[in-house]
Amino acid sequence: MKKFLALVQRDLILVYRSANDAWVVLFFFVIAVTLFPLGIGPDPSMLQQFSGGIIWICALLSAMLSLDAVFQSDFDDGSLDQMMLTSYPLELLVLGKCFVHWLTTGFPILLISPVLATMLNMNLDSYSTLLITMLLGTPTISLMGGVGAALVLGSRLSGVLISLIILPLIIPILIFSVAAISASGEGMEISSAVKLLGALLIISSVFCPWATAATLRHLTN
Amino acid sequence: MKNLFFGTNLIVTRGGRCLAKNLEFKIESGGMLLLNGENGSGKSTLLRIMAGLSKPTSGKIYWNNNDVHDNLSEHFERIVYVGHSTAIKSNLTIKENLKYWQKIHLGDKDKRGQLEHSLEIFNLTTSSNSPARFLSSGQSRKLALARLMLKPASLWLLDEPTVGLDAAGLRGLLTLLNNHCERGGIVVMASHDEVRVECPVHILKTDNCRKG
Amino acid sequence: MHKFANPAQFTKLATRVLPWTSSFAAVCFLFGLYFGIFDSPADYQQGETVRIMYVHVPAAWMSLFTYSLMAAASASFLIWKHSLADIAARSLAPIGAAFTAITLITGALWGQPMWGTWWVWDARLTSVLVLFFLYLGYMALVNAFDDPEKGSKAAAVLALIGFVNVPIIKFSVDWWNTLHQPASLSRLDAPAIDISMLTPLLLMALGFKLLLISILIIKMRTILIEKRIEAKQLLKSG
Numbered sequence: 248m249k250k251f252l253a254l255v256q257r258d259l260i261l262v263y264r265s266a267n268d269a270w271v272v273l274f275f276f277v278i279a280v281t282l283f284p285l286g287i288g289p290d291p292s293m294l295q296q297f298s299g300g301i302i303w304i305c306a307l308l309s310a311m312l313s314l315d316a317v318f319q320s321d322f323d324d325g326s327l328d329q330m331m332l333t334s335y336p337l338e339l340l341v342l343g344k345c346f347v348h349w350l351t352t353g354f355p356i357l358l359i360s361p362v363l364a365t366m367l368n369m370n371l372d373s374y375s376t377l378l379i380t381m382l383l384g385t386p387t388i389s390l391m392g393g394v395g396a397a398l399v400l401g402s403r404l405s406g407v408l409i410s411l412i413i414l415p416l417i418i419p420i421l422i423f424s425v426a427a428i429s430a431s432g433e434g435m436e437i438s439s440a441v442k443l444l445g446a447l448l449i450i451s452s453v454f455c456p457w458a459t460a461a462t463l464r465h466l467t468n
Numbered sequence: 469m470k471n472l473f474f475g476t477n478l479i480v481t482r483g484g485r486c487l488a489k490n491l492e493f494k495i496e497s498g499g500m501l502l503l504n505g506e507n508g509s510g511k512s513t514l515l516r517i518m519a520g521l522s523k524p525t526s527g528k529i530y531w532n533n534n535d536v537h538d539n540l541s542e543h544f545e546r547i548v549y550v551g552h553s554t555a556i557k558s559n560l561t562i563k564e565n566l567k568y569w570q571k572i573h574l575g576d577k578d579k580r581g582q583l584e585h586s587l588e589i590f591n592l593t594t595s596s597n598s599p600a601r602f603l604s605s606g607q608s609r610k611l612a613l614a615r616l617m618l619k620p621a622s623l624w625l626l627d628e629p630t631v632g633l634d635a636a637g638l639r640g641l642l643t644l645l646n647n648h649c650e651r652g653g654i655v656v657m658a659s660h661d662e663v664r665v666e667c668p669v670h671i672l673k674t675d676n677c678r679k680g
Numbered sequence: 681m682h683k684f685a686n687p688a689q690f691t692k693l694a695t696r697v698l699p700w701t702s703s704f705a706a707v708c709f710l711f712g713l714y715f716g717i718f719d720s721p722a723d724y725q726q727g728e729t730v731r732i733m734y735v736h737v738p739a740a741w742m743s744l745f746t747y748s749l750m751a752a753a754s755a756s757f758l759i760w761k762h763s764l765a766d767i768a769a770r771s772l773a774p775i776g777a778a779f780t781a782i783t784l785i786t787g788a789l790w791g792q793p794m795w796g797t798w799w800v801w802d803a804r805l806t807s808v809l810v811l812f813f814l815y816l817g818y819m820a821l822v823n824a825f826d827d828p829e830k831g832s833k834a835a836a837v838l839a840l841i842g843f844v845n846v847p848i849i850k851f852s853v854d855w856w857n858t859l860h861q862p863a864s865l866s867r868l869d870a871p872a873i874d875i876s877m878l879t880p881l882l883l884m885a886l887g888f889k890l891l892l893i894s895i896l897i898i899k900m901r902t903i904l905i906e907k908r909i910e911a912k913q914l915l916k917s918g
Binding site: 394398399401402403404405408411412414415416418419422423426443447458461462465466 | 758813814816817820821825826827830831834838845852853855856859
Binding site: 325 | 516519520521541542544545547549551552553554555556557559560564568569571572573
């Protein structure tokens with residue numbers, strides 16, 4: 248546990264000292280959301296209908312922007328080799344890195360999303376659902392994105408590539424989240440969608456670190 | 469306890485291309501193996517194989533008659549590997565860099581003040597609180613080598629440790645190597661420079677693919 | 681050295697099998713198309729348009745089948761490190777993508793007269809589109825590395841992850857679809873199919889399978905030859 252915390256602490260310090268990078272992702276999210284009313288028109292009822300989808304699509308794209316960096320710098324400077332050379336399970340170190348990714352991108356996006364929801368005239372009943380889906384969905388993206396980040400390590404154009412391979416795989420998260428948000432706006436039951444999101448989170452928190460660690464071991468040798 | 473580190477019939481390839489073949493080596497506690505060969509002759513790859521980061525294309529490596537690739541996490545416990553890349557985070561201070569690796573390897577304990585000591589040996593104490601991005605390449609090398617002291621390991625794997633080191637750094641490295649040998653540790657090192665250590669040195673030539 | 685013996689064995693076998701599979705594929709297509717176009721009734725609902733089904737349905741079957749093959753080849757490459765499995769997986773991806781593209785295009789051609797639009801976000805069409813993206817992602821990844829070995833490994837892992845995910849994606853898309861539109865569109869697969877329609881359909885399906893095998897053999901042989909040329913060049917330069 249101490250080792251896990253040491254990694255998380257180091258990565259958080261690193262993010263803090265180059266805080267600009269984290270802000271950039273958040274700004275991208277805000278700007279991307281802003282583009283939608285400009286592109287599809289300011290009609291409040293239309294925006295209300297689309298608000299959940301807009302916020303979620305922009306959250307996905309923002310997460311993609313920052314994912315390829317999860318292992319890149321550790322790979323470049325040799326830290327990744329050193330991390331593999333410990334008897335501490337690589338899976339847990341991977342989990343730590345994904346957690347930091349979530350804490351520095353997914354979580355800030357979650358925090359600011361109600362503000363953007365207001366600007367998009369989201370139905371008041373949907374706010375809590377938006378936050379729940381974000382809370383369950385964005386960590387899943389960081390976990391699945393970790394696998395993608397490991398896969399594109401050392402490739403050309405890794406930034407675009409990771410979107411290309413991960414976005415199709417996280418379509419279910421988008422579908423369930425947006426479905427829950429619109430259902431809550433119409434006063435309908437949201438529990439099945441939320442349960443599915445929770446299931447995806449549980450499955451990926453078990454499966455993804457394992458797959459990521461295996462990929463890292465395979466690819467760096 | 470005497471340890472024995474040996475490899476048999478190793479073939480080293482990179483990207484499907486043969487770099488070195490029929491490699492045999494055997495080192496006992498207190499000994500050092502010097503990898504000798506031109507650039508691109510598979511020294512770095514061989515060191516990665518010895519570390520357990522890669523698998524040999526064929527052949528096996530043993531620690532006291534146990535194939536190291538059978539139980540990697542046990543192997544990782546006994547090695548320190550310093551590769552070409554220094555594994556230094558430029559946004560952390562020198563001390564934070566070392567502290568992090570110490571925690572990752574040992575949890576939190578620093579009983580013997582090894583961290584301070586390693587800084588002293590490589591003359592990094594005065595700058596220990598400045599960010600590592602201010603380090604020159606020679607100083608970065610020193611910081612990477614300082615990691616050797618953080619973890620009690622019986623096998624050191626060093627890839628070109630002398631590159632960029634000044635006289636003081638070289639002396640520090642020699643002290644470390646001699647101490648390590650004296651304690652019964654084993655060193656495998658790839659280097660083009662002459663390193664005068666006081667332990668028995670074996671030499672392994674690694675460029676036999678091209679000649680054969 | 682058995683590593684090199686196997687590809688040689690493969691090339692030998694492949695060269696012997698190829699004329700058979702390709703000519704049988706041609707025969708199947710010839711008869712399948714003949715029966716499908718001239719010797720089967722038009723559907724009472726869909727009219728002549730139903731004949732697109734003889735290409736569309738087998739292609740749709742093949743698009744999933746090829747992905748499963750690719751995942752299986754990737755798995756065996758990761759487990760047994762067999763280079764032939766890697767070559768097979770690499771070769772299967774563009775073939776599968778082509779089948780998927782045929783499925784999508786024929787689907788659009790069928791949809792135009794039937795639904796009055798080239799594209800609807802029907803659950804099936806959407807899932808096939810996502811499958812197409814999975815193929816594209818695989819192809820992009822496998823070629824994105826300077827070291828082809830790395831590309832093979834990464835893409836193999838991706839193929840497996842994709843394979844595990846396909847049912848989840850399919851489920852979510854179906855779920856999404858029932859949410860947004862009640863199933864009012866007529867489906868391609870009629871519940872009971874007349875024997876006069878079944879014959880060409882099965883012939884075409886068999887033809888597609890044989891076509892897959894033939895193209896796979898040709899592609900794998902090409903890659904093997906390329907590898908040999910590269911090895912020779914390396915030998916010269918080294």
